[in-house]
Amino acid sequence: MKKKYLLAPGPTPVPESVLLKMAQPIIHHRTSQFSEVFRRAAELLKYVFQTEQDVLILAASGTGAMEGSVTNLFSPGDEVIAVNGGKFGERWGKISEAYGLKVHWVNVEWGRAVDPAQVEKVLDANPGVKGVLCQASETSTTVAHPVREIAALTRDRDCLTVVDGITAVGVFDVPMDEWGIDVLVSGSQKALMLPPGLAFAALSEKAWRFQEKARCPRFYFDFAKERKNLAKQTSAYTPAVSLINGLLEALTLIKEEGLENVFARHLRLAAAARAAMEAHGLTLLAPESPSPAATGVYVPAGVDGGRFVKYMRDEMGVTMAGGQDHLKGKIFRIAHLGYIDTFDMIIAVSTIEMALSKFGHPVELGKGVAAAQSILLEGFE
Amino acid sequence: MKKKYLLAPGPTPVPESVLLKMAQPIIHHRTSQFSEVFRRAAELLKYVFQTEQDVLILAASGTGAMEGSVTNLFSPGDEVIAVNGGKFGERWGKISEAYGLKVHWVNVEWGRAVDPAQVEKVLDANPGVKGVLCQASETSTTVAHPVREIAALTRDRDCLTVVDGITAVGVFDVPMDEWGIDVLVSGSQKALMLPPGLAFAALSEKAWRFQEKARCPRFYFDFAKERKNLAKQTSAYTPAVSLINGLLEALTLIKEEGLENVFARHLRLAAAARAAMEAHGLTLLAPESPSPAATGVYVPAGVDGGRFVKYMRDEMGVTMAGGQDHLKGKIFRIAHLGYIDTFDMIIAVSTIEMALSKFGHPVELGKGVAAAQSILLEGFE
Numbered sequence: 001m002k003k004k005y006l007l008a009p010g011p012t013p014v015p016e017s018v019l020l021k022m023a024q025p026i027i028h029h030r031t032s033q034f035s036e037v038f039r040r041a042a043e044l045l046k047y048v049f050q051t052e053q054d055v056l057i058l059a060a061s062g063t064g065a066m067e068g069s070v071t072n073l074f075s076p077g078d079e080v081i082a083v084n085g086g087k088f089g090e091r092w093g094k095i096s097e098a099y100g101l102k103v104h105w106v107n108v109e110w111g112r113a114v115d116p117a118q119v120e121k122v123l124d125a126n127p128g129v130k131g132v133l134c135q136a137s138e139t140s141t142t143v144a145h146p147v148r149e150i151a152a153l154t155r156d157r158d159c160l161t162v163v164d165g166i167t168a169v170g171v172f173d174v175p176m177d178e179w180g181i182d183v184l185v186s187g188s189q190k191a192l193m194l195p196p197g198l199a200f201a202a203l204s205e206k207a208w209r210f211q212e213k214a215r216c217p218r219f220y221f222d223f224a225k226e227r228k229n230l231a232k233q234t235s236a237y238t239p240a241v242s243l244i245n246g247l248l249e250a251l252t253l254i255k256e257e258g259l260e261n262v263f264a265r266h267l268r269l270a271a272a273a274r275a276a277m278e279a280h281g282l283t284l285l286a287p288e289s290p291s292p293a294a295t296g297v298y299v300p301a302g303v304d305g306g307r308f309v310k311y312m313r314d315e316m317g318v319t320m321a322g323g324q325d326h327l328k329g330k331i332f333r334i335a336h337l338g339y340i341d342t343f344d345m346i347i348a349v350s351t352i353e354m355a356l357s358k359f360g361h362p363v364e365l366g367k368g369v370a371a372a373q374s375i376l377l378e379g380f381e
Numbered sequence: 382m383k384k385k386y387l388l389a390p391g392p393t394p395v396p397e398s399v400l401l402k403m404a405q406p407i408i409h410h411r412t413s414q415f416s417e418v419f420r421r422a423a424e425l426l427k428y429v430f431q432t433e434q435d436v437l438i439l440a441a442s443g444t445g446a447m448e449g450s451v452t453n454l455f456s457p458g459d460e461v462i463a464v465n466g467g468k469f470g471e472r473w474g475k476i477s478e479a480y481g482l483k484v485h486w487v488n489v490e491w492g493r494a495v496d497p498a499q500v501e502k503v504l505d506a507n508p509g510v511k512g513v514l515c516q517a518s519e520t521s522t523t524v525a526h527p528v529r530e531i532a533a534l535t536r537d538r539d540c541l542t543v544v545d546g547i548t549a550v551g552v553f554d555v556p557m558d559e560w561g562i563d564v565l566v567s568g569s570q571k572a573l574m575l576p577p578g579l580a581f582a583a584l585s586e587k588a589w590r591f592q593e594k595a596r597c598p599r600f601y602f603d604f605a606k607e608r609k610n611l612a613k614q615t616s617a618y619t620p621a622v623s624l625i626n627g628l629l630e631a632l633t634l635i636k637e638e639g640l641e642n643v644f645a646r647h648l649r650l651a652a653a654a655r656a657a658m659e660a661h662g663l664t665l666l667a668p669e670s671p672s673p674a675a676t677g678v679y680v681p682a683g684v685d686g687g688r689f690v691k692y693m694r695d696e697m698g699v700t701m702a703g704g705q706d707h708l709k710g711k712i713f714r715i716a717h718l719g720y721i722d723t724f725d726m727i728i729a730v731s732t733i734e735m736a737l738s739k740f741g742h743p744v745e746l747g748k749g750v751a752a753a754q755s756i757l758l759e760g761f762e
Contacts, residue, residue, distance in 0.1 A: 001638045001646065003722045023404075257382045265382065315761050316723070341384045342697070346731045347724045350750060354758055366751025369731060373746040377735055380696050 002317045007348050009139050009167055009294040009321055011189040011196055012338030014246070015253060018193060022246040029241050035233035037248050042230060044251035048192075048259065049165075049184055049202045050175040056226045057247075058199040059240040062166040062187030065199035067095050068221030069162050069183045073131060073207060075215040076100030080131040081122055083114045083150075087140035087324045088164055092133035099216045104129065110141045110327060111296070113289035116149035123153060130210070131160040131182075136168030140324045142296035142333055143286040144172070151180045160207055166190055167293035169200075170254060171266050171337045182207040188243060190293070191262075193250045193339045197243045265379065266292045269336035269345050272375040276349040276368035277334075280356075285331050293337040294321070297352075298330060303359045305329040311355055318351040342376045383698045388729050390520050390548055390675040390702055392570040392577055393719030395627070396634060399574060403627040410622050416614035418629050423611060425632035429573075429640065430546075430565055430583045431556040437607045438628075439580040440621040443547040443568030446580035448476050449602030450543050450564045454512060454588060456596040457481030461512040462503055464495045464531075468521035468705045469545055473514035480597045485510065491522045491708060492677070494670035497530035504534060511591070512541045517549030517565075521705045523677035523714055524667040525553070532561045541588055547571055548674035550581075551635060552647050552718045563588040569624060571674070572643075574631045574720045578624045646760065647673045650717035650726050653756040657730040657749035658715075661737075666712050674718040675702070678733075679711060684740045686710040692736055699732040723757045 006013050027034050038057070045055035058064055070092075074080065078101050082093030085108030093103045104122050108114045114134065123129055132154055136147045151161040160182035168174050169184065170191030176184045181204070188198035203211065203223065211223055225236045254262055273295040274284060285296030299305035306329040309322040323331040334348045349368045356363040387394050395403075408415050419438070426436035439445055451473075455461065459482050463474030466489030474484045485503050489495045495515065504510055513535055517528045532542040541563035549555050550565065551572030557565045562585070569579035584592065584604065592604055606617045635643055654676040655665060666677030680686035687710040690703040704712040715729045730749045737744040 001634065001643075001720070001722060003720075003724065005724065253382065262382075318724075339382070339384075341382060343384065343386065343699075343728045343731070346727060346750075350724070350727045350754060354754055354761065357758065358761060364751075365754040366747035366749075368747075369727075369750045370745075370747025373731060373735055377738065380735065380739060 005318045005344070005347055007318060007320050007335050007340070007344060009190070009333060009335040009337065010187070012193060012335065012340065014195060015193055015250070015339045017253070018246045018249045021249040022242045024245060026241050029239050030234070034241065037244060038235070038239065039233040041244055041248040041251060044248070044255055045200060048170050048251060048254055049200070051177045051184070051202050053177070053202045053204060054227055054230050055200050055202045056223060056230060057235060057239065057244065058201070058221065058226070059197065059237065060199040060221070061196055062164070062185065062199050063091065064221060065185035065187070065201045066091065066164060068218070068223060069185055069201060070095045070099055070101065071214070071216035071218040071221060072223040073160060073162065073183065073210045073214050074099070074101055075213070077102065078130045079104060079126055079128050080133055081106055081119060081129055083108065083119065083132065083134035083145060085112065085114055085141060085143060085145070086110055086135070086138035088135050088138055088166070092164065096133065111143060111285045113143050113145050116146055116153060119150055120153050123157065123159065129159055131162050133162045135164045136174050137165070137171065137291040137293045139167045139291070139294060141286055142291045142294045144289050144291040147174065147181060148179045154182070155180050160210060167291065167337060170262060172263050172292040176202060180204070188247065191337050192247065193253070194243060194246050197240050198247060265341065266337055268375060268379055269340060270295060272345045272372040273334045273336055273348065275375055276372040279368045279371035280353070280363060285327070294333045294335045296323070296331045296333045299332060300356070300361050303356070303361055305331065308332065308355060308359060311358065312351055316351055316355060318347065320348065342379055345372050345376060386699045386725070386728055388699060388701050388716050388721070388725060390571070390714060390716040390718065391568070393574060393716065393721065395576060396574055396631070396720045398634070399627045399630045402630040403623045405626060407622050410620050411615070415622065418625060419616070419620065420614040422625055422629040422632060425629070425636055426581060429551050429632060429635055430581070432558045432565070432583050434558070434583045434585060435608055435611050436581050436583045437604060437611060438616060438620065438625065439582070439602065439607065440578065440618065441580040441602070442577055443545070443566065443580050444472065445602060446566035446568070446582045447472065447545060449599070449604060450566055450582055451476045451480055451482070452595070452597035452599040452602060453604040454541060454543065454564065454591045454595050455480070455482055456594070458483065459511045460485060460507055460509050461514055462487055462500060462510055464489065464500065464513070464515035464526060466493065466495055466522060466524060466526070467491055467516070467519035469516050469519055469547070473545065477514065492524060492666045494524050494526050497527055497534060500531055501534050504538065504540065510540055512543050514543045516545045517555050518546070518552065518672040518674045520548045520675060522667055523672045523675045525670050525672040528555065528562060529560045535563070536561050541591060548672065548718060551643060553644050553673040557583060561585070569628065572718050573628065574634070575624060575627050578621050579628060646722065647718055649756060649760050650721060651676060653726045653753035654715045654717055654729065656756055657753040660749045660752035661734070661744060666708070675714045675716045677704070677712045677714045680713060681737070681742050684737070684742055686712065689713065689736060689740060692739065693732055697732055697736060699728065701729065723760055726753050726757060
């Protein structure tokens with residue numbers, strides 16, 4: 001017998017009540033019953049996205065919403081800035097290039113957040129830039145980027161701030177309207193506690209004006225068409241019915257907990273993970289601007305990172321993520337977003353302690369757990 | 382959001398694959414499809430009970446199988462010994478008295494195992510005694526009784542050893558045939574990892590001979606009738622179809638893990654729980670003959686045991702059991718049987734540590750977790 005624990009930064013665990021909703025007999029999508037589910041889910045999405053704008057619901061992974069953001073806002077030849085400090089920042093640039101946009105790469109060392117001054121310099125030097133594409137939380141490096149400051153830079157320019165909030169929306173405070181973010185995209189399999197398969201995008205008024213003029217080819221990800229259908233409580237193409245049943249339940253859970261409490265929980269879990277790792281003298285990947293979604297940690301010298309992550313998963317039943325690209329084999333990532341709470345962090349930390357001990361790394365068992373416990377205690381009355 | 386963890390000595394958590402089997406559309410019980418499920422489950426039960434005898438499957442709680450054991454084996458006026466060292470030992474005596482048997486109570490201090498010499502003395506003094514009724518694991522006091530030694534005492538007498546194995550069968554080694562146990566009963570909601578609702582009873586050849594002569598009134602729990610029906614792959618009365626679908630799956634999981642590995646896991650978890658509690662200087666309820674099913678621990682002075690258990694359950698989401706009768710408010714019990722593994726013990730111990738800290742009891746966080754981890758490490762390659 002081996003119990004399995006999913007502590008990767010997506011897919012994240014799905015709550016039991018959401019699983020049950022998705023297991024209900026499927027209903028047809030062109031019915032008033034389904035429209036009501038769709039309408040309520042769309043309404044609750046505004047709460048989670050912290051926006052008055054429509055939140056489009058797409059049957060796609062998060063990358064689909066990223067691609068749709070590029071094709072619905074820009075035209076071939078348009079200049080954009082891609083904040084490239086990790087796998088997903090790089091993806092913004094690659095999508096843009098695939099559609100013939102001219103990309104100004106703002107490269108950032110993996111593990112660090114972009115300096116807004118760096119973005120401002122490129123904006124000033126290239127007044128034709130139409131968009132700054134970045135991540136609120138760069139999952140590959142467990143960094144939170146200063147999207148509030150970036151949005152402030154584009155507010156008075158003919159330029160959009162386009163934010164990948166895939167591991168940020170519903171994780172920590174990214175108030176779209178208040179900060180003037182023009183596009184905020186997310187996916188289902190992170191803080192929204194669903195299986196993969198849904199992507200979301202919300203656009204500011206300014207972004208919708210860009211949308212009218214954008215000439216990139218597009219068909220499935222046609223935001224104007226989706227917006228029109230959303231007003232009729234439906235989607236342009238066949239929606240992922242079961243996932244949307246689950247979405248309504250997951251959003252209801254978030255509403256019941258309250259966004260502020262959800263954010264506080266994620267911040268507490270993240271702080272506990274960092275404190276536990278630091279108690280063992282381990283080095284954090286992103287100590288200066290850590291994402292509340294996941295914590296990247298360098299595997300100590302002498303331990304094979306690939307084998308370490310595989311051991312935790314296959315022998316101990318605990319799935320954490322390793323590193324990507326040049327960080328492959330060098331880090332592991334503890335996720336703490338979505339349907340994750342106190343004892344998931346206790347499990348993560350004790351797993352790491354026991355695995356390090358198995359790998360011959362000198363480790364005082366329980367020391368990281370104690371550090372985590374001290375912080376997690378704040379979550380109880 | 383509050384995740385829930387069930388660490389009580391029954392009901393225990395039900396594995397996902399068992400839940401899914403039970404969620405399948407119900408089939409009629411008088412069909413060849415169901416008979417095949419019933420037959421395979423009955424066959425696997427022999428493996429778990431470690432017997433060549435039939436294991437009867439009853440739609441009842443464990444107490445039903447206890448009552449059936451009394452009514453199918455004895456007659457009003459018969460003398461029996463009830464080993465009374467806890468709530469469930471007492472129950473043997475109460476059932477016997479309800480059917481007009483004469484009970485010789487062998488009282489044992491709660492937290493201690495019965496001394497076989499004590500039983501032998503009563504047997505010698507009362508040669509008419511027809512049965513010794515006892516628990517392999519007395520759940521209320523977390524004690525394991527020496528049933529092997531008791532069975533040896535009755536082997537050459539006209540007397541049966543009747544064992545409540547409700548928190549023993551599938552938890553630790555109680556080889557029915559090898560030890561000469563005459564009746565072994567169990568329930569579904571313990572090591573068999575099912576919801577409550579099924580009870581089991583297996584009888585030795587000697588017990589079946591008693592059965593032929595027993596004159597206690599009985600109807601629903603008619604073991605001879607059940608045995609006859611079992612030979613036809615069915616039950617006398619309507620079986621709990623979904624539970625039996627789940628039973629086959631749960632027994633398959635046990636077979637796949639292997640009984641020896643299941644026992645080793647329970648022993649390891651129990652040792653970890655005890656080591657963790659002792660690391661904090663807490664007093665065990667049953668230090669001398671602890672059950673591998675659950676560990677009883679005295680609540681430290683100054684902590685209200687009732688509130689303590691309630692706090693862990695309602696505020697922290699972790700359900701452990703408190704004490705019963707005169708131990709109410711004085712102990713808590715950590716269960717470690719069934720679908721329970723390494724990280725459930727980590728959760729249990731860290732919960733207790735954090736709760737003690739919340740209750741103002743001086744506690745070094747992580748110390749018990751470390752003690753548990755040292756032992757739990759043995760479970761990994």
